[in-house]
Amino acid sequence: MAAPCYLGWDFSTQQLKVIAIDEQLRVVYEDNVHFDKDLPEFKTQGGVYIHSDRLTVTSPVLMWVKALDMILEKMKSSGFNFCQVRALSGAGQQHGSVYWKKGSIQILKNASSKLPLHQSLKACFSVSNSPIWMDSSTASQCSALEKAVGGAQHLASVTGSRAYERFTGNQIAKIYSQNPEVYMQTERISLVSSFAASLFLGAYAPIDYSDGSGMNLLQIWEKVWSVSCLNACAPGLEEKLGCPVPSHSVLGPISPYYSQRYGFSPDCKIVAFTGDNPASLAGMRLQEGDIAISLGTSDTLFLWIQEPTPALEGHILCNPVDSQTYMALLCFKNGSLMRERIRDDCASGSWDEFSKALSSTVAGNNGNLGFYFDVMEITPEAVGIHRFNRDNQKVSDFPKEVEIRALIEGQFMAKRIHAEKLGYKVNSAAPKARLI
Known part of the structure; x- marks a missing residue:
């Protein structure tokens, strides 16, 4: 057999x-x-x-x-x-x-x-x-949903998230309003x-x-x-x-x-x-206190949490492993596709060249910093490429190796800043973080 x-x-x-x-x-x-x-x-x-x-x-x-x-x-x-x-x-x-x-x-x-x-x-x-999930065309439906249930914070308290354009309830509302016969x-x-x-x-x-708790429709409690x-x-x-x-x-x-x-x-x-x-939380076998960062088409930061406090930023979902607990999630839309574009533009489409360029520059990038959003970002809501030199002046371009480090450091700094806003403690005493 x-x-x-x-x-x-x-x-x-x-x-x-x-x-x-x-x-x-x-x-x-x-x-x-x-x-x-x-x-x-x-x-x-x-x-x-x-x-x-x-x-x-x-x-x-x-x-x-x-x-x-x-x-x-x-x-x-x-x-x-x-x-x-x-x-x-x-x-x-x-x-x-x-x-x-x-x-x-x-x-x-x-x-x-x-x-x-x-x-x-x-x-x-x-x-x-x-x-x-990449759709961001339902702003009016999000506004209407938050208004109907008593505000963004109340919606987050009930469903784990304020109204987000990609969330399924708002997409359904758009289809109903534009094509009721469909x-x-x-x-x-x-x-x-x-x-x-x-x-x-x-x-x-x-x-x-x-x-289901990523729809703005499920009472997560x-x-x-x-x-x-x-x-x-x-x-x-x-x-x-x-x-x-x-x-x-x-x-x-x-x-x-x-x-x-x-x-x-x-x-x-x-x-x-x-x-x-x-599924990533389940597959990583995360436990309470662990932090994982998934570098995918969208980048996500997530962790297991017992007593969540839903806020206007980030998401609280039901835990897939233990239905009595929860997971916290931050999502960044400009993930691997953004990195792949910079790789193609600055490293001839080669990850080896990309890595060598990254290694050739120093941590902190000599004060050069970039924010890279090809499409409207989720956290924060922003779009476009924004580069700043060490004097905090906006510039139109960077040398290729500086561009690559600015991209990587900018993405990870954003993850840390927005995670700490949600109360995560990212420091040497914190539990281990895992990259997947």
């Missing part, structure tokens, strides 16, 4: 990744599909569409489904033994939303194993391009994480507490939807969201589609998917 293994999936911004581990947590398989490179027909850049207003950012839902088809076929061709998989779970980029058209549940449930899944589901989405045609709204779980489950997967927040966003929203569940919930067995097409065991269990940031 084949040795048991477990699959982990990551539906991230730029790619779909899969990893298989055995019962000793050893990696036995891994692969990925890069959206821009492997699915060029969708014409994404960095896995997304940046619309003409520069505020609206979306990704095509069917690209995610087709990527899943592609990676499963790659696994099959490599001889991967699907019947040994006992359970699978995963993560999705936070805040993105998927809109299932009325009647889609039957198509999802009865998908023919003779067809790739994306062919069966091609007419299932009332919104073909999903709003994602909203009315929608029978279920998923997060990217619960959408991914739904593909494997063959049914609508519930939203988990942890990813009671773990139920806030009626006042729902009503402020769109009518009949609770029915379209379903009931949230703990992040470690076993949702049910895998859809027969996967048993018939790939040879999965019918007993393979689907565990609730969660957001990429909560």
